[in-house]
């Protein structure tokens with residue numbers, strides 16, 4: 005296994021949620037993922053960015069089998085797991101782990117931290133108790149928490165510490181790929197920085213591959229090797245972090261970058277031009293899905309849906325007009 | 328002082344709980360000029376919302392206690408005013424509030440239009456100096472004023488760039504997006520033509536794109552309408568975008584205050600410096616602030632930042648530093664501030 009081989013490959017992945025009226029009849033589809041393709045190389049950190057509602061969490065959960073894919077392939081370590089039911093894919097997915105956006109959702113308030121950390125090992129392995137306990141202590145140390153925390157309850161520790169416990173919990177299963185869903189959202193910058201440092205050191209220590217989902221582009225720029233930009237269920241740009249941040253090709257990526265405040269730089273409030281919010285994924289525009297907000301839109305954009313074009317080194321963008 | 332709209336002095340607020348009493352604001356000094364946008368910055372739990380609620384007179388009655396201090400607003404001592412006067416003349420009229428969680432700001436069972444009507448019925452700027460002020464509660468809503476208020480509401484909803492304002496008024500709060508709700512909050516805050524708008528983390532839950540739109544709007548409208556804005560945030564980037572001056576709080580004590588250029592150009596408190604270094608956009612790479620904010624039930628004595636500060640000395644453990652003026656309108660509370668001439672020997 006050389007560094008850089010493909011560990012996870014996603015092709016044509018779709019996840020449609022039914023839209024129902026008050027009588028529970030289906031009246032349409034919400035296309036949360038609408039033909040998503042990309043691959044992840046062993047050992048890299050791939051960032052997934054985009055405004056809320058663009059499908060980032062749905063992508064993570066569909067890869068994990070928490071949602072069943074509507075169509076498409078997810079090849080993880082050589083097996084297509086896209087259409088498997090959770091119980092069928094458990095043995096494949098043990099090494100693919102999802103770290104929830106809201107740590108409160110993965111820590112049971114009635115359990116001590118020790119209970120929460122033992123649980124995945126009880127479900128997925130037949131390790132005897134002393135070995136489980138040893139693994140739990142090892143992981144708690146790895147995330148920088150003292151062993152005295154094992155007997156505390158989630159509400160007795162800070163938000164930053166809850167994230168650490170959430171990480172320790174998934175690490176107990178020795179995953180190879182970890183999907184981190186907004187791992188620092190809601191944290192103060194000072195705590196965020198310590199969590200990012202921890203993520204990088206865990207990655208080195210355990211040889212992990214990360215799918216790093218975030219709506220914060222500054223954070224993604226700091227720690228990701230490559231980045232995929234999503235808009236309304238589709239990847240509109242993907243490439244090396246350097247290329248995407250220095251020469252963004254898609255007008256949407258350009259707008260996202262222009263919205264980040266830069267202290268000492270120009271004021272975004274004086275220059276930012278993108279208007280409105282994304283349209284509903286139940287009613288997508290014809291052609292290019294970004295055209296309703298795009299400053300460069302042409303008649304062509306309403307007629308044809310642009311594919312991802314691999315026209316630049318280390319970078320692809322789905323735009324008719326990008327150059 | 329000329330042009331001073333709000334001045335908070337020596338404000339001490341504690342919260343009672345089973346575990347003891349927490350000193351959440353510990354002698355805070357804070358001031359604002361008419362028409363300025365002032366940032367109140369600090370990590371969560373440092374007391375931003377508590378200060379905002381103290382100014383508005385809406386601290387929870389059963390647990391919070393104002394132990395000492397003074398809050399003067401536009402020539403009046405707010406802590407000395409009876410609740411009835413505060414409710415009728417100040418809150419929602421002279422001082423408007425955009426609370427941290429906008430989803431709790433609206434009542435889910437009424438349409439947005441009904442709630443705005445209610446606001447205008449009692450807090451319309453047309454009431455100012457009017458005689459129907461006192462009996463307003465029992466009176467029906469006079470037709471002419473209602474029409475004038477309605478026109479004003481629609482005008483402001485257009486100004487905050489809500490698409491199709493008439494339709495928005497017929498919607499329920501859950502039917503609009505987070506960004507639209509925040510636009511509504513800004514419109515509602517500005518409707519009574521207040522002298523001060525307190526916006527508590529108005530963009531924290533929003534995407535950067537929507538944040539940029541909302542900040543732009545807040546700045547532009549506050550300027551046009553001559554309202555001062557107290558903008559609390561834990562995001563220094565957002566503060567940079569719109570503030571004239573910034574105050575940094577740490578664990579219930581203000582530690583540095585400066586005009587925006589001095590603040591970012593010459594941060595002088597070690598906490599300010601560390602906050603800036605922990606920004607993901609900082610050139611310092613990834614640097615957190617080791618340690619955690621102190622428990623306010625038994626806070627560290629002296630400067631509350633000293634347990635996390637690499638410049639701390641015995642003096643810092645013993646004594647809270649007094650504010651020191653180090654530049655035009657720039658003051659800092661630190662015994663060993665950054666950039667001070669090192670003592671000889």
Ligand SMILES: Nc1ncnc2c1ncn2[C@@H]1O[C@H](COP(=O)(O)OP(=O)(O)O)[C@@H](O)[C@H]1O
Pocket residue numbers: 021034035036054055056057058059060061062063285
């Ligand atoms: N379980 C679900 N049922 C129906 N719609 C859903 C479900 N989960 C997510 N969605 C919708 O799918 C879209 C993408 O959501 P999500 O993946 O959570 O976005 P993000 O994580 O990027 O904010 C949204 O429009 C959301 O409302």
Ligand SMILES: Nc1ncnc2c1ncn2[C@@H]1O[C@H](COP(=O)(O)OP(=O)(O)O)[C@@H](O)[C@H]1O
Pocket residue numbers: 342343344349351369370371372373374375376377378387390623
């Ligand atoms: N109603 C309350 N009862 C008890 N403690 C409170 C209450 N509200 C706030 N606190 C405490 O006061 C401190 C400051 O909180 P807050 O003013 O909300 O900070 P910020 O807005 O800066 O995040 C925190 O330690 C918080 O736990």
Ligand SMILES: [Mg+2]
Pocket residue numbers: 060061062105
């Ligand atoms: Mg999400």
Ligand SMILES: [Mg+2]
Pocket residue numbers: 375376377427527528
């Ligand atoms: Mg707050």
